[in-house]
Amino acid sequence: MPQPHLQTGLIVANYGRHFLVEDASGERRICHSRGKKSQGVVGDRVLWQASQDEGTIEKIEPRRNLFYRQDEVRTKSFAANLDQVLILIAAEPEFSSSQLSRALIAAEEQHITPIIALNKSDLTTPFARAWDWLAPYRQMGYDVIPLAMGKNTEADRATLLQRLTGKTTLVLGPSGAGKSTLINCLIPGALAQTGELSQALSSGKHTTTSTTWYWLDATKTTALLDSPGFQEFGLNHIDPAQLAAYMPDLKPHVAQCKFYNCSHLHEPGCGVMASVKSGSSPDAISANRYKIYSDLYAELKQIRRY
Numbered sequence: 001m002p003q004p005h006l007q008t009g010l011i012v013a014n015y016g017r018h019f020l021v022e023d024a025s026g027e028r029r030i031c032h033s034r035g036k037k038s039q040g041v042v043g044d045r046v047l048w049q050a051s052q053d054e055g056t057i058e059k060i061e062p063r064r065n066l067f068y069r070q071d072e073v074r075t076k077s078f079a080a081n082l083d084q085v086l087i088l089i090a091a092e093p094e095f096s097s098s099q100l101s102r103a104l105i106a107a108e109e110q111h112i113t114p115i116i117a118l119n120k121s122d123l124t125t126p127f128a129r130a131w132d133w134l135a136p137y138r139q140m141g142y143d144v145i146p147l148a149m150g151k152n153t154e155a156d157r158a159t160l161l162q163r164l165t166g167k168t169t170l171v172l173g174p175s176g177a178g179k180s181t182l183i184n185c186l187i188p189g190a191l192a193q194t195g196e197l198s199q200a201l202s203s204g205k206h207t208t209t210s211t212t213w214y215w216l217d218a219t220k221t222t223a224l225l226d227s228p229g230f231q232e233f234g235l236n237h238i239d240p241a242q243l244a245a246y247m248p249d250l251k252p253h254v255a256q257c258k259f260y261n262c263s264h265l266h267e268p269g270c271g272v273m274a275s276v277k278s279g280s281s282p283d284a285i286s287a288n289r290y291k292i293y294s295d296l297y298a299e300l301k302q303i304r305r306y
Ligand SMILES: Nc1nc2c(ncn2[C@@H]2O[C@H](COP(=O)(O)OP(=O)(O)OP(=O)(O)O)[C@@H](O)[C@H]2O)c(=O)[nH]1
Pocket: 119, 120, 121, 122, 123, 147, 148, 149, 150, 151, 173, 174, 175, 176, 177, 178, 179, 180, 181, 182, 229
């Protein structure tokens, strides 16, 4: 049966069961999800139906991908239908290479292109140390860019826009790295607008913020998504047997392993372990990344034991 009242829309923000949906004309309105479960995610294309001044989400279009983390108790979705994740870290506070690697693995698993940005290049000494620490990530082919968002320079804006234009990019980063500074630099006034929006959606109650979608251009071809902070990045959805395939520095060496089901932890004839030992060769796996792999493997194996 045709449903003439259904309109297309895009979820641009979400607080519990309240969604902010942008329609084809650019107008935004609060919509509610049908049923008990709140299934929509920012970035979802939906079909919705008007009901007085609000609306109801009737259908969520199939997703191209979903960037999420999963711990023991729950799945936490950041956003759907992304082209890129910009992982923003800084010279200070010192970032966790384990959290960085986890975010990269979550992106790889969903075929989302990661970009690593190292902020606060004006803090010369800690920046140089952090930049060196990121050498393995550059070596494995990731785009790693230096920034000083606090300086608000034209050069940094150009560096970012060159990568963001025409794409949908989620900005992810630990607290204090400069996420708000970056968003405000690219979209002046954006965060003030967000405060009002979350007030309207949560009917004045103080709720934890969710991902928020911003357009960078009038033609709506470039989108930047601000994500909420997180403490831990759980990867419980990742199969430990697949883990090495999501780590570009480990992946090529798996082909050299003697056993097809090698865990790369103790087997004889393991290509991955041989590469860690080879130290100085240009495509060697760094000791830190191998430790991240083995710790994560143990963690994911442990979860599947129950
Ligand atoms: N030195 C220096 N400081 C910066 C730079 N960019 C941002 N900061 C500072 O770093 C601090 C954190 O920046 P925010 O933009 O608030 O960081 P955030 O990631 O949004 O942090 P949360 O609000 O905790 O999520 C602020 O004091 C900024 O002024 C930079 O390029 N250089």
